[in-house]
Amino acid sequence: MPPRHPVTLNEPGRAELLMGNEAIARGALEAGVRVAAAYPGNPSSEIIETLARASDPKRLHVQWSVNEKVALEVAAGASFFGLRALAAMKQNGLNVAYDFLTNLNLCGVKGGLVVVVCDDPGGISSSNEQDTRFMARLTDIPLLEVSGFENARDMVRYAFDLSESTGSVFMVRSVTRISHGRGPVTFGPLPEISGNPRFEPGEAFTPFPILAKHERRHEVLKGLEETFSASPFNTYTGPDDPELIVVTSGIGVLFSEEALDLLEVRDRVGIARMGTTWPLPLTWIGNILEKSTRFLVVEEVDPFIENNLKEFLGGNTRRFGTKTVYGKASGHIPSVGGLAPEHVIGALETLLEVSYEPRPRAYIRLVKEKTSGLVIDRALGFCPGCPHRASFWAIKNALAKDGRKGIVTGDIGCYAMAMWPSGYSVAKTLQAMGSGIGVAAGMGILDTMGKDQPVIAVCGDSTFFHAAIPALVNTRFNTSPFVTIILDNSATAMTGFQPHPGTGMTCMGQSVDPIEVEDICRSIGFAVKTLDPFDLPATEAAVLEALRADRPQVLIFKRTCALLALKETGKAYRMRVDAERCIGEACGCDRYCTRVFKCPGLIWNPETEKAEIDEAICTGCGVCADICPERAIHREILS
Amino acid sequence: MSREATSFKVLTEEIIEKGECARCGACVELCPYLSLYEGAIVYPDACDLTGGRCLSFCPKGPLDLEALARMCWNGPYEGTPLGPVSKVVMARVPGSAGAQYGGVVTALVRAAVSENGMAGALLTAWKDRAYPEGAVLDDPGDLPYHGGVHYAAGYGLAALNRFRKSNPSPLTIVGLPCQAMALRRMHALDHERNIHRNKDDLVIGLFCTWALEPRPFREEMIRRFGSRRVTRYDIPPPPANRFDVFFEDGDKAEIPLDVIRSLVNPGCRTCLDMTAEFADISVGAAEGFEGWNTVIIRTPKGAALFERLNGERIIETRALPVASLAHLSEAAAMKKKKALNALAEKDLLDNRVTLPSGTREAIFNFQPGGGK
Numbered sequence A: 001m002p003p004r005h006p007v008t009l010n011e012p013g014r015a016e017l018l019m020g021n022e023a024i025a026r027g028a029l030e031a032g033v034r035v036a037a038a039y040p041g042n043p044s045s046e047i048i049e050t051l052a053r054a055s056d057p058k059r060l061h062v063q064w065s066v067n068e069k070v071a072l073e074v075a076a077g078a079s080f081f082g083l084r085a086l087a088a089m090k091q092n093g094l095n096v097a098y099d100f101l102t103n104l105n106l107c108g109v110k111g112g113l114v115v116v117v118c119d120d121p122g123g124i125s126s127s128n129e130q131d132t133r134f135m136a137r138l139t140d141i142p143l144l145e146v147s148g149f150e151n152a153r154d155m156v157r158y159a160f161d162l163s164e165s166t167g168s169v170f171m172v173r174s175v176t177r178i179s180h181g182r183g184p185v186t187f188g189p190l191p192e193i194s195g196n197p198r199f200e201p202g203e204a205f206t207p208f209p210i211l212a213k214h215e216r217r218h219e220v221l222k223g224l225e226e227t228f229s230a231s232p233f234n235t236y237t238g239p240d241d242p243e244l245i246v247v248t249s250g251i252g253v254l255f256s257e258e259a260l261d262l263l264e265v266r267d268r269v270g271i272a273r274m275g276t277t278w279p280l281p282l283t284w285i286g287n288i289l290e291k292s293t294r295f296l297v298v299e300e301v302d303p304f305i306e307n308n309l310k311e312f313l314g315g316n317t318r319r320f321g322t323k324t325v326y327g328k329a330s331g332h333i334p335s336v337g338g339l340a341p342e343h344v345i346g347a348l349e350t351l352l353e354v355s356y357e358p359r360p361r362a363y364i365r366l367v368k369e370k371t372s373g374l375v376i377d378r379a380l381g382f383c384p385g386c387p388h389r390a391s392f393w394a395i396k397n398a399l400a401k402d403g404r405k406g407i408v409t410g411d412i413g414c415y416a417m418a419m420w421p422s423g424y425s426v427a428k429t430l431q432a433m434g435s436g437i438g439v440a441a442g443m444g445i446l447d448t449m450g451k452d453q454p455v456i457a458v459c460g461d462s463t464f465f466h467a468a469i470p471a472l473v474n475t476r477f478n479t480s481p482f483v484t485i486i487l488d489n490s491a492t493a494m495t496g497f498q499p500h501p502g503t504g505m506t507c508m509g510q511s512v513d514p515i516e517v518e519d520i521c522r523s524i525g526f527a528v529k530t531l532d533p534f535d536l537p538a539t540e541a542a543v544l545e546a547l548r549a550d551r552p553q554v555l556i557f558k559r560t561c562a563l564l565a566l567k568e569t570g571k572a573y574r575m576r577v578d579a580e581r582c583i584g585e586a587c588g589c590d591r592y593c594t595r596v597f598k599c600p601g602l603i604w605n606p607e608t609e610k611a612e613i614d615e616a617i618c619t620g621c622g623v624c625a626d627i628c629p630e631r632a633i634h635r636e637i638l639s
Numbered sequence B: 001m002s003r004e005a006t007s008f009k010v011l012t013e014e015i016i017e018k019g020e021c022a023r024c025g026a027c028v029e030l031c032p033y034l035s036l037y038e039g040a041i042v043y044p045d046a047c048d049l050t051g052g053r054c055l056s057f058c059p060k061g062p063l064d065l066e067a068l069a070r071m072c073w074n075g076p077y078e079g080t081p082l083g084p085v086s087k088v089v090m091a092r093v094p095g096s097a098g099a100q101y102g103g104v105v106t107a108l109v110r111a112a113v114s115e116n117g118m119a120g121a122l123l124t125a126w127k128d129r130a131y132p133e134g135a136v137l138d139d140p141g142d143l144p145y146h147g148g149v150h151y152a153a154g155y156g157l158a159a160l161n162r163f164r165k166s167n168p169s170p171l172t173i174v175g176l177p178c179q180a181m182a183l184r185r186m187h188a189l190d191h192e193r194n195i196h197r198n199k200d201d202l203v204i205g206l207f208c209t210w211a212l213e214p215r216p217f218r219e220e221m222i223r224r225f226g227s228r229r230v231t232r233y234d235i236p237p238p239p240a241n242r243f244d245v246f247f248e249d250g251d252k253a254e255i256p257l258d259v260i261r262s263l264v265n266p267g268c269r270t271c272l273d274m275t276a277e278f279a280d281i282s283v284g285a286a287e288g289f290e291g292w293n294t295v296i297i298r299t300p301k302g303a304a305l306f307e308r309l310n311g312e313r314i315i316e317t318r319a320l321p322v323a324s325l326a327h328l329s330e331a332a333a334m335k336k337k338k339a340l341n342a343l344a345e346k347d348l349l350d351n352r353v354t355l356p357s358g359t360r361e362a363i364f365n366f367q368p369g370g371g372k
């Protein structure tokens, strides 16, 4: 059982500095959530991790599901039995769950059901920066946007109440900078948990009759237009007849407040903070729109509020007359990426014809001087001793030896970095979870049309359970000769080592029989070969052999993630570079270890012109000893 | 910032990928960047050095023939069909089973490796292998097994690079014309990490009109014969126009020579040398005289070895008929002409290969019967 987290304490009035995701978890606890499920994904993972610490089989079930769709299904199951349930996911995850969600909306819910989606503007730890707010509107479900920490807690509680009273799934949207930011939250009480889950005779949760159910959605949204207008999450501060009103949501609220303060224009500009973004709170927003003629919409990522406002204005020209809405379409706010206070300051400078002096240049120069060198300049790459480095080394060499210009289809996980030099740039495609195998299957079938380049799909162990199994079954069914390599590092490493079906542990701390990737592949019908990627020659040989086969092949590269291994078993070797043997930049090596192999545990010393081991970060995996052409890197076994 | 192209980049992009590589093996196994796998050079990673050994050794790399000739022959590069010749004779080893023709090469090797200081011989081994490859033999007892030729290029000099990493001794080296030239460049290069510099190797050259590209040739053989074991290949003299394959079980098969020609290594098309002009002694077939070799003795070292064999009556010799010599010169001159044209077509003359002024004309104007 994971240790208790302060968030789990029933101490009303207690103030804690909480991460946005912890505040969301706290909101769910204060709302009496009974089931919470998710698939890990930055920036959403900490919601479930936090709730797991309050888990208790009788009161609160928390799980890492195999994917987001299953997570939402699990939550819905609980809701149909009358319990409050939460499903959390990152923006890409909503796509996985969306098929279910677009039916669930019609079915309605019983216990409050809240879907928390954490968007990642800028795609800091994602493969895209999609704005999921459109997806709430698309499927007719109400949408709330958190804009602070206490606000997040309050909003989640509010979402549960309304979800239950309207029988509608609610979506709460957070963004990276709130989910991963921190702020003070004063706890409210945790409710008594009582009552047994129950499915009443006569109840049913189906989308039929579709038209009636669809109609019902529209009625709920219509009603919410008024409910939201009275909601405490939509507020206005500023003069009664401002020159301009900043309409904003999410992290945009914090940045806009900062901009107004720095520019000292509060007497000229009002700020309308919108917490309920869909459906539009018509009465409230109508009042706001009447206050001024110029509006600047500040939101991440796409123009959701901006477009909705324009639509509303366009339909009510008689009432509102001519209004100007600035934002992304007008070019005042960037149309891609995450926001920063500078963006709002810049827009206001133009619109108000004011100018802002940041700090003097000399100061900025001084700061740069003082801080440079504090952080080591390191390219994005695998950790020291990462098994993926060895895996892609073997794959790269095998592809070169095979000589047919084969390619690798990548997938989501740490190993996505195989598209960059750390993974020798072998991966050439990258889309959704599990799609590496599916895309490769589409390439493999082209052999009969004259394709002569082999294809390798890579897939992590967690990704395998998430979405790769159907693609693999498809490969066996619609035979497609390509090589699947499952990079099994026994961890969902990229998102923080959450357990998955192969690790034999649930997030509630129960141990269960691990599900072996190998067994699943075998039962689909593949003759699976399992290899240790640290054995470079054997791994390379196996890849080469698989590339030559004319039937689909599955290889499993099994080696625990370096970070876990270091924690669990410590260093296997102490490494040393023999300076006598190291020829460094000379013809015959050209810094092969540091320039090509690129483990950060190896460093180039420009003074001695030799390679060295960085003892502080080398994990002692020993792999580099096998790649040095001069056998200058030595392993010493540590007991 | 304009930077000199790296040796690796020129070698891989301008030579290997443009179909210029002769597959001699001189650039292979010097470092982790260029290695050999199943009849092809593989290079998964890029090196960023300039002035590297790989490109300096490569017989298809930037080459000034005049400079190389002056260094090896103490004379100019004149473009004569057969290169410097001290003597041309016919020879054979009586009763040499398993040899390609007269068995002179194997006999020369056997005699040479017994000389003082020789650590062994570098041959191209191919029997029981999917691809021919270089092998250093230190036991002359194994020599008979390594007679006969494989017509695919074998990158034999890769084995020399491997061998010299741990053993600096001189070797007797059997190689094709491109390999003889590469060897001279390896002996000459002034580079602090050149392990071949000034080595006293004895170079036995083979005549060669072309070699085959290893992977396509193997594919063709597998397509036709599966994995049947071959003991000998031969190209009988014109007008036969066939390529003969002899199997272990005594069977023989024929492949039309045109099929085989389509598998010729493209790099051979720009090769100027048919008779291994940079060798100490060169050996080829004696057309029309089954079981005999044509031998061109070039250097004093080559002459001494040949005379030793002759004196010990290991080989028998006879004069090469004038008509045969004329025919040989004509064939060699033809190869030069075709190569010059191909070099010009690829815009490599003067850019990559430099010939002294007048030599080009000498090659084009060569008249049969006028050779040395």
Ligand SMILES: Cc1cc2nc3c(=O)[nH]c(=O)nc-3n(C[C@H](O)[C@H](O)[C@H](O)COP(=O)(O)OP(=O)(O)OC[C@H]3O[C@@H](n4cnc5c(N)ncnc54)[C@H](O)[C@@H]3O)c2cc1C
Binding pocket: B098, B099, B100, B101, B102, B103, B104, B105, B106, B107, B122, B123, B124, B125, B126, B132, B146, B147, B148, B149, B150, B151, B152, B153, B154, B156, B174, B175, B176, B206, B207, B208, B209, B210, B211, B212, B283, B284, B285, B286, B293
């Ligand atoms: C690719 C190729 C093309 C040739 N073309 C001609 C030609 O056009 N005209 C001509 O007269 N002669 C040619 N020869 C030479 C000829 O085939 C004989 O090698 C030569 O006459 C010596 O005969 P031998 O009986 O003394 O050989 P052996 O005593 O049988 O010795 C043969 C030697 O050839 C070497 N060898 C075998 N395969 C290869 C290879 N792929 N690359 C390098 N060395 C190899 C072996 O190491 C062995 O030492 C060619 C040889 C090769 C390999």
Ligand code: SF4
Binding pocket: A384, A385, A386, A575, A599, A600, A601, A602, A613, A617, A618, A619, A620, A621, A622, A623, A624, A625
């Ligand atoms: S042993 Fe070598 S490869 Fe492994 S972590 Fe240390 S430096 Fe990196």
Ligand code: SF4
Binding pocket: A577, A581, A582, A583, A584, A585, A589, A590, A591, A592, A593, A594, A610, A611, A627, A628, A629, A630, A631, A632, A633
């Ligand atoms: S690969 Fe070996 S020889 Fe080359 S720089 Fe590294 S330690 Fe030195």
Ligand code: SF4
Binding pocket: A586, A587, A588, A589, A590, B007, B008, B030, B031, B032, B033, B034, B047, B048, B049, B050, B051, B052, B053, B054, B055
């Ligand atoms: S031989 Fe030298 S220059 Fe050429 S690739 Fe190898 S290390 Fe680089």
Ligand code: SF4
Binding pocket: B011, B015, B016, B020, B021, B022, B023, B024, B025, B026, B027, B028, B054, B057, B058, B059, B060, B061, B155, B182
């Ligand atoms: S001709 Fe020889 S040295 Fe040149 S690239 Fe080919 S194998 Fe290497």
